Amino acid sequence: MIELRGVHKAFGTNRVLRGVDLFVARGTSMVVIGGSGTGKSVMLKCILGLVEPDAGEITVDGTEVHEGDHDAFLARFGMLFQGGALFDSLPVWQNVAFRLLRGALKRPKAEAREIAVEKLRRVGLSPDVADSYPAELSGGMQKRVGLARAIAAEPEIIFFDEPTTGLDPIMAGVINDLIREIVTEMGATAIAITHDMTSVRAIADNVAMLHDGVIKWTGPVADLDASGDPYVDQFIHGRAEGPIAAVR
């Protein structure tokens, strides 16, 4: 399980996180919603140790994020970045098998390639794509390669940062279904951040609303429409009027 207690993070005078409390149970899928610039990505980066919080505690299975072997800690995670974050200089299969070609999880090259091709197939890409370079792929294909990379080492915990941003509705639906299938199939714990309400309903077991640096509401996705929280209501219905300022 992942737990955040009173997490604060500021960049200069900009206080992004102002005491985030969040609990994600093992094997469940949490989707964090909230407006642009509310610190959703920063929160994920704090959990991964990419950004150090100014105050508060983040634990994964009871262990503090910054304690112990950080490489071993990160080996438990997979992450799909918003823009894919594929390495331009490497062919697709080496992107997918990146973790399997070096470090503690290193496998023989042929085996790593085989696993990469299998993961590509899992996300609906043909083996022909394996030797292409990321720049030769469409946005949707890059996202799928990013997804294949995130699951290549079969992580216990997967993060998805805006998995459907920039995709057409059909491709977004494909990605949402893939994420749901993969998370269910692997039994992984997942945290996704998104603005896309279709994604929320497709991916989430639970939903948390982040606004003004704190979690305003959290609960099962089934309760989302009847949350009674004015922030959640305004956000999910996309209204300009409400407690969330339209101009930020």
Added chain:
Amino acid sequence: MSPLAPLGALGRAVLRLLGEVGAVALYALSAVSHVVRPPFYAREFGVALIQIGWLSLPVVGLTALFTGGALALQIYAGGARFNAEAVVPQIVAIGIVRELGPVLGGLMVAARVASSIAAEIGTMKVTEQIDALVTLSTDPMKYLTAPRVLAATLAVPVLVAVGDSVGIMGGYLVGLARLGFNGAAYLENTVNFLETWDILSGLVKGAAFGFIVALMGCYHGMNSRRGAQGVGRATKQAVVSSSVLIFAANYILTELFFAA
């Protein structure tokens, strides 16, 4: 405006500069420590060696060729004022191997390589590829910086050696074609005049300049800010800072090696 405001602005600028110097020094120490500690990324080192060394050969060679030729003409014309035209081979040789070969080679590599490293790593930074490396349990200092710094430190002395030879050849060709020197005598004067330390000192300078170029490219790339403007700024800063540091290091090394 307070009369002390300019003083305050100056103080802030000095503090910023000192902060930057400290950050670069820490980054350099970290880079060196990652070069000597495993794991080593042989493929990345090989790619960097080709990019920095092999692909810089044409620009370094051409720069040295034309510089050697122009130097021969200048020394001949200047030497004529006190009947010293005959020293062209010796002065071209010592000028090229001690100073112009390493400095111009270093500057050409700075223009070509520091900019390309900063742009590449800066783009990786703004597209979250550096974050992705970390989440894949790979240290960006070890994967991106260490191979480039090591490759540049080893490749630039070789480029300087090639540049020295081509520069002397440039002087030789001009000496023969334009200044009426005898070919065998020109080469004999060059070889007899040069000492081993003249050549070695230039190669040591080359290694220092290579280190500076790769370090500045990586440092500014890693610290690139968001967007195309951030990457452009990082690229410019990498070229400017590595060029200035090459001149400063050249002076310090010349003091160390040759001061009476």
